[in-house]
Amino acid sequence: MSEIAVVMAARSVWRPVLMSLVAPALLIVLWQAIVATHLVAPYILPSPATVLARFQNELDGGTFWGDVAASLSRALGGFALGAPAGLAFGLLLGLSRLAGRLFGPIFLAYRQIALFAWVPLLSLWFGGGEAGKLAFIAISAFAPATVNTWRAAATIPAPYRELSRALIFGRLDHLRLIALPSALPGILTGLRSALIHAWLATVGAELFLDIAPGLGGRLNEGRDKFEVDLMIVALTALAVLGLGFSQLAAAAERRSIRWSRR
Amino acid sequence: MSRHATAFLVPALLFGLWWASASEGWLPQQLLPAPMAVWDALADTAASGDLWADLLISLQRVGEGFALGALAGLVFGGAIGLSRTLRTLLNPLFLLLAQIPPLAWIPLVILAVGIDEAMKVTVIAWASFVPVVLGVAQGIRDVPARLRELGRALTFGPWDLVSRIVFPAAVPAIFTGLREGLANAWQTLVAAELFASSEGLGYLISLGRQLFQLDLVLAMVVVLGIVGLAVNGALALVERRLLRWQTIAP
Numbered sequence: 299m300s301e302i303a304v305v306m307a308a309r310s311v312w313r314p315v316l317m318s319l320v321a322p323a324l325l326i327v328l329w330q331a332i333v334a335t336h337l338v339a340p341y342i343l344p345s346p347a348t349v350l351a352r353f354q355n356e357l358d359g360g361t362f363w364g365d366v367a368a369s370l371s372r373a374l375g376g377f378a379l380g381a382p383a384g385l386a387f388g389l390l391l392g393l394s395r396l397a398g399r400l401f402g403p404i405f406l407a408y409r410q411i412a413l414f415a416w417v418p419l420l421s422l423w424f425g426g427g428e429a430g431k432l433a434f435i436a437i438s439a440f441a442p443a444t445v446n447t448w449r450a451a452a453t454i455p456a457p458y459r460e461l462s463r464a465l466i467f468g469r470l471d472h473l474r475l476i477a478l479p480s481a482l483p484g485i486l487t488g489l490r491s492a493l494i495h496a497w498l499a500t501v502g503a504e505l506f507l508d509i510a511p512g513l514g515g516r517l518n519e520g521r522d523k524f525e526v527d528l529m530i531v532a533l534t535a536l537a538v539l540g541l542g543f544s545q546l547a548a549a550a551e552r553r554s555i556r557w558s559r560r
Numbered sequence: 561m562s563r564h565a566t567a568f569l570v571p572a573l574l575f576g577l578w579w580a581s582a583s584e585g586w587l588p589q590q591l592l593p594a595p596m597a598v599w600d601a602l603a604d605t606a607a608s609g610d611l612w613a614d615l616l617i618s619l620q621r622v623g624e625g626f627a628l629g630a631l632a633g634l635v636f637g638g639a640i641g642l643s644r645t646l647r648t649l650l651n652p653l654f655l656l657l658a659q660i661p662p663l664a665w666i667p668l669v670i671l672a673v674g675i676d677e678a679m680k681v682t683v684i685a686w687a688s689f690v691p692v693v694l695g696v697a698q699g700i701r702d703v704p705a706r707l708r709e710l711g712r713a714l715t716f717g718p719w720d721l722v723s724r725i726v727f728p729a730a731v732p733a734i735f736t737g738l739r740e741g742l743a744n745a746w747q748t749l750v751a752a753e754l755f756a757s758s759e760g761l762g763y764l765i766s767l768g769r770q771l772f773q774l775d776l777v778l779a780m781v782v783v784l785g786i787v788g789l790a791v792n793g794a795l796a797l798v799e800r801r802l803l804r805w806q807t808i809a810p
Contacts, residue, residue: 318652325653342672396566403567404574410788412750414762415781418769422777423591501661502751514664521667529668533660540659 344527352527353534361511366535368511369500372428376435377496381489383436384443388488391444392451393477402448409441413499417506426508431500434507438499442491450484451477486554490547497543501536513539593775602779605764615783618749618760621677622791625684626745630738633689637696637737641730642722647697654693662687662744663751670756680752687748688741695737699730735799742795746788761787 326346332338333345340348356362391398391405417434424430454477462476478485504514513532520529575595581587582594589597605611640647640654662683669679703726711725753762761780768776 314648317648321650321653322656399566400570404571407571407785407789410792411781411785412747412788414747414751414754415765415784417754418765418777419774419781422769422772422774498661498663501664505663505666506751506754517664517667521670524671526668526671529671533664533668536661536664537656537659540661541656544659 341524342526344530349527349530352525353531356528356531362531362535365511365513365516365532366539369504369513370539372431372503372512373435373493373496373500376432376499377439377493379432380436380439380496381443381492384440384488384492385447385485387440388444388447388485389451389473389477389481391448392481393473398448398452405444409445413438414502414506417502421507428510431503431507431510434503435496435499439492439496442495443488446488446491447481447485450481450488453484454480483551483554486551490551493543493547497540590772590774593778597775598778598782601768601773601775602782605776605779610764611783614760614764615787618753618762619787621680621684621752621760622742622745622749625681625749626688626742628681629685629688629745630692630741632685633692633737633741634696634734636689637693638700640693641697641700642726651697658690658694662690662748663755666752666755675756679756680749683752684745684748687744691740691744692734692737695733695735695740696730699733699737700726702733703729731802735795735802739792739795739799742791746791750784 329343330346333340333343344352353362387401387405391402416437420433420437421430424433458476458480462472467475500512501514504510504512505518509515509518513536516532517529520526520532578592579595581592582589582596602611605614636650636654640651665686666679666683669682673679673682707725707729708721711721716724749760750762750765753760754766757763757766761784765777765780768774768780
C-alpha cells in the first residue's frame with residue numbers, strides 16, 4: 299500500500315470518531331462558557347473542572363468503585379433470579395398450547411401495570427433493603443425474558459415441527475434438538491432486553507428504596523446535600539456502564555444471529 | 561372448553577385463592593388485604609372524587625410530557641435519519657445520554673427546575689424522546705433503496721421524496737418508537753409521582769404505602785393496569801388506521 303493510501307485509510311477510519319467528538323466538545327465549551335459568565339449559579343452548575351476534581355476525589359478516597367460494584371452485582375443478581383424464570387415460563391407458554399391459553403392472557407394483563415407501581419408493594423412485602431431491591435429487579439427482568447421466549451417458542455417454523463414428528467422425537471428431544479435451537483435468537487433477544495431492564499430497575503430500586511451503596515444512592519445523596527458535581531459524576535458513570543451493557547448484549551446477539559444463519 | 565373460558569380460568573382461580581386466603585386469614589391483612597377491602601378502597605376514592613382528580617392530573621402529565629418529547633423526537637430523529645452529517649455529529653452523544661435511565665435524571669432535574677409540574681413533564685418528555693428518536697432514525701435508514709430510486713426516477717424533489725416515499729415507508733418503525741415512547745412516558749410518570757408528588761395516581765400509591773393501606777395500593781395498581789391497557793389499545797387503533805394502505809399493496 300502506498301503512503302497516500304495508508305493516510306486515506308486512516309482518515310476514513312478516524313473521521314467518524316473525530317466527528318463524533320465534536321458535539322461533546324462543543325457541549326463542554328458551552329458548559330464552561332455558562333459557568334465563566336456566571337449565567338447560572340455555581341451550586342446549580344459547577345464547572346467542568348470541579349466535576350473532574352470531584353471524580354478524582356471519589357476515585358482516590360471515595361467509594362466510587364464500591365458503588366459501581368454494588369450496582370452491578372445488584373443488577374446481575376436480580377437478572378439471575380428473574381431471567382431464567384422468565385425463560386422457563388416463556389417456553390412453557392410457547393410450547394404448550396394449553397399453558398399459553400391458561401396463563402397467556404393474565405400475563406399480558408399483568409404486563410400493563412407500570413413496573414414502578416410494584417415498588418410500594420414489594421417494599422411492604424420484602425422490606426426496603428436488599429431483598430426488596432432484588433425482588434424488584436427480578437420481576438423487571440422476568441417480563442421481557444418471558445415475552446420474547448414465548449413469541450420465539452410459539453413460532454417455531456412448521457417444517458421443524460414436522461421434522462421432529464418424522465423423527466418421532468420424544469418431548470425432551472424435541473425441546474433439546476428442535477425447540478431450543480430454533481427459538482434461540484428470540485431467547486437471546488429476550489435475555490438482552492431482560493439485562494437492560496434489570497439495569498434500569500437497579501437504578502430505580504436504588505433511588506426509591508432504602509439508601510445503600512450504589513450509584514442510585516449516590517444520586518440521592520447528591521440531591522440531599524445539593525452536590526451537583528457528585529450527581530454529574532454518578533450520571534456519567536451510569537451512562538458509561540449502560541453503554542457497556544448494551545454493547546455487550548448487542549455483541550452477544552450478533553454472535554447468535556451469525557450462528558443461526560449457518 | 562372455549563378459548564375465552566380458558567383465558568379466565570387462571571384469573572378466576574387466583575381470585576378464588578385470594579378470597580379464601582383473606583376469609584380464612586392465611587396471610588395477615590397488612591400483607592394481603594381482602595378483595596372486598598381493595599374494592600372498597602377503589603369505590604371510596606372514586607366516590608370522593610380523588611380517583612378522578614388524580615387520574616386526570618396523571619393523564620395530563622403524560623399527555624404534556626409525551627407530546628413534547630415525541631414532537632422533539634420526530635424532529636431530531638428525522639434530522640439524524642435524513643442527514644448523514646448530523647448523524648455522525650450528534651448520534652454518539654445522543655446514544656451516550658440515552659444510556660442513562662430516565663428516572664436517574666429526576667434528582668438532578670429536581671435541583672434544576674424544582675419538584676413541581678416542570679420536573680415531571682421534563683423527565684417524561686425525555687423518557688419519550690429517546691425511543692421516538694431511535695424509531696424514526698432507524699425507520700428512515702431502513703427505507704429500501706429501490707423505493708428511493710423510484711423517487712429519483714420520478715424526479716421527485718427532496719420534499720416529495722421525504723413526504724411521499726421516505727416517511728410513509730418509515731411509518732411502522734416510527735410507530736414502534738411512538739408506542740415505546742408512550743410506554744416509557746407512563747412508566748416514568750409513575751416513578752416520578754412515587755418519588756415526589758402530592759397529586760396523581762403514583763402519589764395515591766405512595767400514600768397507601770406510608771399509611772400501610774395495602775388495599776389502596778392494590779386498588780391503584782389495578783387502575784394503572786386498566787389505564788395502561790386503554791392507552792396502548794388507542795395507539796394500536798391509530799397505527800392500524802395509518803397502516804391500512806400497506807395491506808392493499810404489500
